[in-house]
Amino acid sequence: MTLSLTLGALVSLICxxxxxxxxxxxxxxxxxxAPLTALxxxxxxxxxxxxxxxxxxxxxRLPVGAAVPPDDTQVAIASSVLVIALGQSLDAxxxxxxxxxLFVAIPLGKVGQYFDRYAREYNVRxxxxxxxxxxxxxxxxxxxxxxxxxxxxSLSSLGTYAVIILGGWSIxxxxxxxxxxxxxxxxxxxxxxxxxxxxxxxxxxxxxxRAITLFCAAFxxxxxxxxxV
Amino acid sequence: xxxxxxxxxxxWFRLLLLQASWNFExxxxxxxxxxxxxxxxxxxxxxxxxxxxLKYIGYFNTHVYFAPLVAGAVLRLEEDxxxxxxxxxxxxxxxxxxxxxxxxxxxxxxxxxxxxPLVAGVALFFAVKGILWAPLIFVLLYNIVPIWIRxxxxxxxxxxxxxxxxxxxxxxxxxxxxxTKEAAVVILGGLSAFMVFSQLTQHQLPSWxxxxxxxxxxxxxxxxxxxxxxxxxxxxxxxAIFLIGLFWADVVQLMVF
Amino acid sequence: xxxxxVRIDNRLIHGxxxxxxxxxxxADCIVVANDNIARKPLQKLMMQASVPxxxxxxxxxxxxxxxxxxxxxxxxxxxxxxxxxxxxAVRAYQGGLIYDRLNLGNLQAERGKARLSCTLxxxxxxxxxxxxxxxxxxxITARCIPADGGRPWRKLIPVTKRETR
Numbered sequence: 106m107t108l109s110l111t112l113g114a115l116v117s118l119i120c121x122x123x124x125x126x127x128x129x130x131x132x133x134x135x136x137x138x139a140p141l142t143a144l145x146x147x148x149x150x151x152x153x154x155x156x157x158x159x160x161x162x163x164x165x166r167l168p169v170g171a172a173v174p175p176d177d178t179q180v181a182i183a184s185s186v187l188v189i190a191l192g193q194s195l196d197a198x199x200x201x202x203x204x205x206x207l208f209v210a211i212p213l214g215k216v217g218q219y220f221d222r223y224a225r226e227y228n229v230r231x232x233x234x235x236x237x238x239x240x241x242x243x244x245x246x247x248x249x250x251x252x253x254x255x256x257x258x259s260l261s262s263l264g265t266y267a268v269i270i271l272g273g274w275s276i277x278x279x280x281x282x283x284x285x286x287x288x289x290x291x292x293x294x295x296x297x298x299x300x301x302x303x304x305x306x307x308x309x310x311x312x313x314x315r316a317i318t319l320f321c322a323a324f325x326x327x328x329x330x331x332x333x334v
Numbered sequence: 335x336x337x338x339x340x341x342x343x344x345x346w347f348r349l350l351l352l353q354a355s356w357n358f359e360x361x362x363x364x365x366x367x368x369x370x371x372x373x374x375x376x377x378x379x380x381x382x383x384x385x386x387x388l389k390y391i392g393y394f395n396t397h398v399y400f401a402p403l404v405a406g407a408v409l410r411l412e413e414d415x416x417x418x419x420x421x422x423x424x425x426x427x428x429x430x431x432x433x434x435x436x437x438x439x440x441x442x443x444x445x446x447x448x449x450x451p452l453v454a455g456v457a458l459f460f461a462v463k464g465i466l467w468a469p470l471i472f473v474l475l476y477n478i479v480p481i482w483i484r485x486x487x488x489x490x491x492x493x494x495x496x497x498x499x500x501x502x503x504x505x506x507x508x509x510x511x512x513x514t515k516e517a518a519v520v521i522l523g524g525l526s527a528f529m530v531f532s533q534l535t536q537h538q539l540p541s542w543x544x545x546x547x548x549x550x551x552x553x554x555x556x557x558x559x560x561x562x563x564x565x566x567x568x569x570x571x572x573x574a575i576f577l578i579g580l581f582w583a584d585v586v587q588l589m590v591f
Numbered sequence: 592x593x594x595x596x597v598r599i600d601n602r603l604i605h606g607x608x609x610x611x612x613x614x615x616x617x618a619d620c621i622v623v624a625n626d627n628i629a630r631k632p633l634q635k636l637m638m639q640a641s642v643p644x645x646x647x648x649x650x651x652x653x654x655x656x657x658x659x660x661x662x663x664x665x666x667x668x669x670x671x672x673x674x675x676x677x678x679x680a681v682r683a684y685q686g687g688l689i690y691d692r693l694n695l696g697n698l699q700a701e702r703g704k705a706r707l708s709c710t711l712x713x714x715x716x717x718x719x720x721x722x723x724x725x726x727x728x729x730x731i732t733a734r735c736i737p738a739d740g741g742r743p744w745r746k747l748i749p750v751t752k753r754e755t756r
Contacts, residue, residue: 140469153464153469165451165564232357235364236388251367287579294533294575308555311614320522320523442606
């Protein structure tokens with residue numbers, strides 16, 4: 106249990122930093138982060154399923170300029186940890202548990218947005234410190250201040266992870282006995298609905314004229330091909 | 335005085351940490367100074383260095399993948415100025431300001447708006463099939479262009495300095511971004527069809543039902559265009575499916591049996 | 592002429608405008624009213640090059656923008672108008688370019704400017720400008736991108752008074 110949470114926190118830290126602070130290799134995307142977490146915890150397929158469900162949800166929220174999108178990275182990582190670790194302690198598994206974890210994690214992903222914003226606001230004080238270091242002529246200190254920004258971004262990532270894990274850990278065991286049965290009637294359809302809703306949001310906000318027409322044509326053609334061939 | 339390739343490599347690696355101190359006041363300002371510092375130190379004496387550095391930590395923001403291009407060009411301008419070729423100091427500041435927003439716009443449109451959904455769509459085909467390599471496919475496919483832009487354009491900027499902006503006028507990059515987005519929309523259309531079709535086959539339901547999914551999807555797309563948040567759309571869709579599931583289980587099956 | 596969005600943004604044309612606002616309001620023409628950019632041909636060229644070719648871009652001084660927008664030239668277009676500063680917005684309004692809504696996007700931090708929200712830094716003169724427009728009946732909202740909720744500018748002011756830096 107402790108091991109799972111720690112491994113999750115490690116992935117949360119690395120992927121969280123990739124989001125804004127360093128590299129931007131997109132290992133922070135849910136489709137990468139969730140399977141990676143799940144692989145470390147020994148059930149990669151769970152991560153893959155979560156990745157598929159979360160990846161497209163907020164893909165339309167672009168990190169343009171100073172705009173801060175919801176933290177889908179931590180949602181993906183924390184819900185993978187919840188499904189696997191909490192599943193073991195509750196002796197539960199399956200799509201229903203996966204869905205319940207996501208229902209809890211996704212609204213909490215909004216918290217990540219606030220933490221991220223807070224980290225960027227906290228970093229404002231680095232500006233003053235860097236300029237005073239430079240006026241003193243101590244360049245090493247100025248460079249150090251830049252790297253100090255990594256701390257705020259790390260804390261924001263780990264904070265979001267912790268909030269989702271704690272929230273999930275306290276709510277999911279309470280809800281699980283009540284929702285398992287009702288969820289089972291429609292769980293696979295809900296699982297399908299997540300990526301589809303994500304796609305519709307992309308269609309609604311992408312800067313392409315006639316995106317919906319193009320989408321429908323592509324959908325019909327692929328569907329007919331699979332159906333008739 | 336030329337900047338050695340070692341220093342340039344150092345700067346390139348530092349550019350990977352460009353946004354480590356991203357903040358709402360100067361955005362990437364400190365990061366840009368941090369990246370260029372090894373070069374600046376070579377060009378300026380001890381007395382001038384603090385003053386120049388202070389100028390560099392000011393407001394700056396561009397797309398992360400285009401930052402090396404700006405950095406390369408700025409490095410060339412600084413080098414020209416140091417070696418005596420007349421480049422008035424204002425010009426470097428103006429140059430930074432001039433290219434930052436256009437490069438940001440192009441990068442945002444191409445990478446975040448186009449390439450990311452396109453590659454995500456391709457990778458999800460594999461992921462939906464349960465192929466564990468899907469994340470790796472995503473990372474490898476996605477990173478080809480960013481790595482190319484970051485490395486090749488860094489040296490392009492360094493080689494051409496002020497003239498490095500010409501490529502953007504030659505190549506109509508914003509239109510390329512639109513084409514990428516169109517491709518992404520087509521891929522996502524195919525992906526939706528694939529997911530719906532697999533689901534129907536799994537449940538042994540008639541395939542024509544799948545065509546009906548277009549109706550709610552188009553409706554949701556139109557709603558999303560009005561600016562309704564994703565969270566709300568998810569809640570609406572999921573509760574609708576949940577209620578239908580309950581209804582199906584309780585009422586319909588009781589009536590049948 | 593349909594003026595679908597009037598925005599103050601010191602970065603003028605950038606990702607937020609092109610990727611978030613343009614599809615949201617379905618604009619097909621961007622007018623930039625900024626004396627500074629209008630005087631620099633290379634800068635103007637760069638800005639035009641960052642916009643897809645299916646969109647019309649007009650970059651000019653505030654005075655030129657007033658003339659252009661009051662002429663029948665852009666009659667069939669859905670226009671997004673960008674100002675760089677609050678002073679320009681007031682100047683245009685007083686020059687006869689009437690709009691009823693104003694969007695506050697980004698105003699970068701400078702010495703003497705106080706923080707209104709994450710991306711808005713204003714000094715007393717800016718606030719006076721906004722006050723003037725508000726009195727004239729312009730509805731001013733701070734909204735970075737459409738996905739953020741819009742907030743009326745007056746609700747932001749107490750924050751400034753508390754943390755004058």
